Amino acid sequence: MIEKWIEAINYTNAEDKAAYLVKAIRENWQFPEEYLRERKEEERKEEREKTERIRIKLQEEENKKRQEEIKRVVQIYNSLTPSQQEEIRIETENRLPDFWKEKLNKVRVKGTTSKLLEVVLEEKRREIIKEWIDSGRIKYINSNVSSNKKDIFYPEGKE
Numbered sequence: 001m002i003e004k005w006i007e008a009i010n011y012t013n014a015e016d017k018a019a020y021l022v023k024a025i026r027e028n029w030q031f032p033e034e035y036l037r038e039r040k041e042e043e044r045k046e047e048r049e050k051t052e053r054i055r056i057k058l059q060e061e062e063n064k065k066r067q068e069e070i071k072r073v074v075q076i077y078n079s080l081t082p083s084q085q086e087e088i089r090i091e092t093e094n095r096l097p098d099f100w101k102e103k104l105n106k107v108r109v110k111g112t113t114s115k116l117l118e119v120v121l122e123e124k125r126r127e128i129i130k131e132w133i134d135s136g137r138i139k140y141i142n143s144n145v146s147s148n149k150k151d152i153f154y155p156e157g158k159e
Contacts, residue, residue, distance in 0.1 A: 004031065011035040073126045076138065088132075092124040 005021055011032040014020035023029075077085065093104060100120050107113045132138045 001025065008032055008035040011038075070122075070126065073129050076129050076133070077125065080138070088125055088128050091128050092121055095124050095128070096120070 002025060005025055008031045009017050009021050009024075011034045012020060077088065080088070093101070096104065100117065103114070103117050104121075107117060129138070
């Protein structure tokens with residue numbers, strides 16, 4: 001309490017701060033309103049900062065998980081046979097909304113592609129690969145062998 005009063009004394013109009021401080025402590029006075037308001041605002045600010053740090057940390061963890069998932073799906077895709085890769089490419093294009101199908105057709109004519117279109121295609125491809133894993137069309141085995149993580153992918157009927 002003394003430490004708080006030493007800080008709070010600056011929020012008073014006391015001419016003799018030492019005497020004011022002694023009397024306030026002895027008589028158990030309330031802290032000045034301005035001091036209390038400022039402390040409350042500081043607490044709110046600290047809470048907002050803490051919440052923001054937590055939000056950022058959760059976002060970073062989510063981004064890391066997403067990057068790991070992307071890497072895993074790319075591995076799966078690369079482990080598939082060329083015919084399965086072609087099947088995924090066709091299915092990916094068929095699932096595109098009309099707007100993106102038009103963009104894709106224009107790209108084929110021009111021979112250049114946009115980064116945004118590539119992202120959309122990659123996302124659809126990941127979606128299809130996940131569905132294939134869930135349906136058993138691709139068998140996914142994740143095993144930890146002496147702390148070395150190994151991912152093994154078996155296309156349907158290739159075990």
